[in-house]
Amino acid sequence: MDTLRLLSKNMKIEGNPFGSSHQRNQFFLKFVAFFLLIGLAYRLIVTDSTVSPVPDVRTSPESSPSDPSVLTAVAEAPASVDSPRNITIASQNVVASTKCDIFTGNWVPDPSGPVYTNVSCRHIQEHQNCLKNGRPDANYLLWRWKPRDCDLPRFNPEQFLDKMRNKWWAFIGDSISRNHVQSLICILSQVEEAEEIYHDKEYRSKIWRFPSHNFTLSVIWSPFLLKAETFENTEGVSFSDIQLHLDELDHKWTDQYINFDYVVISGGKWFLKTSIFHENNTITGCHYCQGKNNLTELGYQYSYRKALRLVLNFVAEPNHKAQVLFRTTTPDHFENGEWNSGGFCNRTMPFKESEGEMKSEDVTMRDIELEEFRTTQEEGSNSNIGLLDTTSMSLLRPDGHPGPYRYPNPFAGVKNKDQSRTHQIQIQNDCLHWCLPGPIDSWNDLMVEVMLNREMYR
Numbered sequence: 001m002d003t004l005r006l007l008s009k010n011m012k013i014e015g016n017p018f019g020s021s022h023q024r025n026q027f028f029l030k031f032v033a034f035f036l037l038i039g040l041a042y043r044l045i046v047t048d049s050t051v052s053p054v055p056d057v058r059t060s061p062e063s064s065p066s067d068p069s070v071l072t073a074v075a076e077a078p079a080s081v082d083s084p085r086n087i088t089i090a091s092q093n094v095v096a097s098t099k100c101d102i103f104t105g106n107w108v109p110d111p112s113g114p115v116y117t118n119v120s121c122r123h124i125q126e127h128q129n130c131l132k133n134g135r136p137d138a139n140y141l142l143w144r145w146k147p148r149d150c151d152l153p154r155f156n157p158e159q160f161l162d163k164m165r166n167k168w169w170a171f172i173g174d175s176i177s178r179n180h181v182q183s184l185i186c187i188l189s190q191v192e193e194a195e196e197i198y199h200d201k202e203y204r205s206k207i208w209r210f211p212s213h214n215f216t217l218s219v220i221w222s223p224f225l226l227k228a229e230t231f232e233n234t235e236g237v238s239f240s241d242i243q244l245h246l247d248e249l250d251h252k253w254t255d256q257y258i259n260f261d262y263v264v265i266s267g268g269k270w271f272l273k274t275s276i277f278h279e280n281n282t283i284t285g286c287h288y289c290q291g292k293n294n295l296t297e298l299g300y301q302y303s304y305r306k307a308l309r310l311v312l313n314f315v316a317e318p319n320h321k322a323q324v325l326f327r328t329t330t331p332d333h334f335e336n337g338e339w340n341s342g343g344f345c346n347r348t349m350p351f352k353e354s355e356g357e358m359k360s361e362d363v364t365m366r367d368i369e370l371e372e373f374r375t376t377q378e379e380g381s382n383s384n385i386g387l388l389d390t391t392s393m394s395l396l397r398p399d400g401h402p403g404p405y406r407y408p409n410p411f412a413g414v415k416n417k418d419q420s421r422t423h424q425i426q427i428q429n430d431c432l433h434w435c436l437p438g439p440i441d442s443w444n445d446l447m448v449e450v451m452l453n454r455e456m457y458r
């Protein structure tokens with residue numbers, strides 16, 4: 001679209017009805033000036049005079065994809081309309097309809113591979129260090145997330161750390177949040193090494209600093225986000241039912257909340273465990289506790305919804321300034337069984353967009369998440385909460401889990417011993433967490449887009 005032609009067209013059309021009255025001429029001149037300015041703006045931003053009709057705008061190499069003004073300006077250009085009032089109205093519609101849904105797309109081959117390895121990042125937890133633990137295939141490292149209607153810019157650690165100067169970012173949730181923060185640290189540590197300045201007794205909550213940027217990063221272990229008493233031995237085996245307080249948030253994160261500038265918070269799989277529900281200091285029911293204490297089975301749907309309601313209301317409070325992303329649930333990929341019944345995940349290729357079926361618990365959890373998120377959006381004037389909907393992109397990566405490579409060389413020794421024993425050695429598979437490097441690295445590309453360019457994803 002040639003903006004100057006658009007301009008002259010408007011001048012002609014607007015010129016006629018105004019006649020020759022002095023006042024009207026002035027009015028007309030103001031219009032001309034207005035359009036010259038708009039035209040100039042188009043010219044400055046849209047250097048290419050043959051702008052394609054919209055959806056691909058963000059792939060254009062000369063436009064910085066993170067600059068929302070580019071999207072707006074380019075999107076307005078093709079709306080060739082006859083009157084000034086129509087331009088504004090039409091452009092609003094165009095912009096609204098050209099928002100790119102970055103959570104819908106496919107994984108495409110990317111031979112450039114991950115930005116870090118098990119050697120260049122020293123923050124990878126043993127259980128997720130698939131390279132080190134001897135995973136033989138490496139194809140799972142060579143994919144990039146491609147949203148259907150636009151290109152996702154690659155996470156730029158220099159830019160990120162620059163923007164995060166003097167800021168504090170926190171991840172709150174379970175071991176998937178820890179998995180995610182380790183991925184972020186590995187990417188950032190290619191620019192500046194993180195210093196761990198705090199860990200709790202179990203090494204579940206941690207704080208790091210990036211000294212030359214005065215950037216602070218926390219991960220807070222709070223798998224229910226609620227006040228909860230859990231009873232586990234050091235191997236993580238529970239010896240008594242979880243006591244869950246559905247009307248009280250976990251102080252571990254709420255007490256620190258005021259410090260944070262950015263927060264990524266998430267619920268998830270812990271709600272599926274056996275738990276006793278407490279509300280208003282009385283036991284109101286339970287989940288997965290049939291036959292015990294005559295309690296009413298209310299289901300994880302009940303506790304998950306209550307928890308999310310409480311969390312979202314808290315972060316939406318007007319005095320809470322942090323920018324928040326709520327991350328949706330992570331599907332697992334156990335096949336032919338569950339984690340404790342011989343399930344495995346030995347695929348070596350991603351699914352295509354239509355492949356891969358989500359388990360009913362994941363569908364239910366995600367539905368609750370989206371419903372509660374929308375309710376918060378509708379109720380509140382507070383727009384500091386966004387959605388980090390990683391569920392579908394993650395569902396497409398059955399190949400990205402440690403599987404047996406949660407431990408070093410899981411099959412070593414099996415071969416040497418006599419074959420009859422092979423069957424008895426139960427190899428524990430992890431088809432829930434993600435290898436590092438691995439698909440979870442792409443969560444950061446999306447996270448930065450939505451957190452820092454959020455005008456575009458409302």
Ligand SMILES: *[C@@H]1O[C@H](CO)[C@@H](O)[C@H](O)[C@H]1NC(C)=O
Pocket residue numbers: 082083085086089
């Ligand atoms: C916009 O243009 C259409 C014709 O293209 C016209 O019918 C409509 O009234 C215009 N709207 C405004 C607000 O000028």
Ligand SMILES: *[C@@H]1O[C@H](CO)[C@@H](O)[C@H](O)[C@H]1NC(C)=O
Pocket residue numbers: 118119131132
């Ligand atoms: C990294 O992984 C390779 C296998 O890909 C392994 O040989 C090496 O020992 C690992 N190094 C570290 C430091 O983990």
Ligand SMILES: *[C@@H]1O[C@H](CO)[C@@H](O)[C@H](O)[C@H]1NC(C)=O
Pocket residue numbers: 165166167168214216
């Ligand atoms: C570092 O950042 C924190 C906020 O995270 C701020 O309170 C502090 O003043 C900053 N320090 C310097 C030296 O700028």
Ligand SMILES: *[C@@H]1O[C@H](CO)[C@@H](O)[C@H](O)[C@H]1NC(C)=O
Pocket residue numbers: 280
């Ligand atoms: C909590 O319990 C007290 C005393 O039993 C009762 O007065 C109050 O209404 C209850 N509150 C709620 C929210 O149920």
Ligand SMILES: *[C@@H]1O[C@H](CO)[C@@H](O)[C@H](O)[C@H]1NC(C)=O
Pocket residue numbers: 292293294
């Ligand atoms: C459960 O209910 C039955 C019948 O109402 C009763 O006999 C039993 O004692 C109850 N058990 C417990 C642990 O409260």
Ligand SMILES: *[C@@H]1O[C@H](CO)[C@@H](O)[C@H](O)[C@H]1NC(C)=O
Pocket residue numbers: 346347348
């Ligand atoms: C995965 O394991 C199953 C059962 O052991 C086997 O039949 C299948 O061929 C394996 N698939 C791949 C891709 O290795």
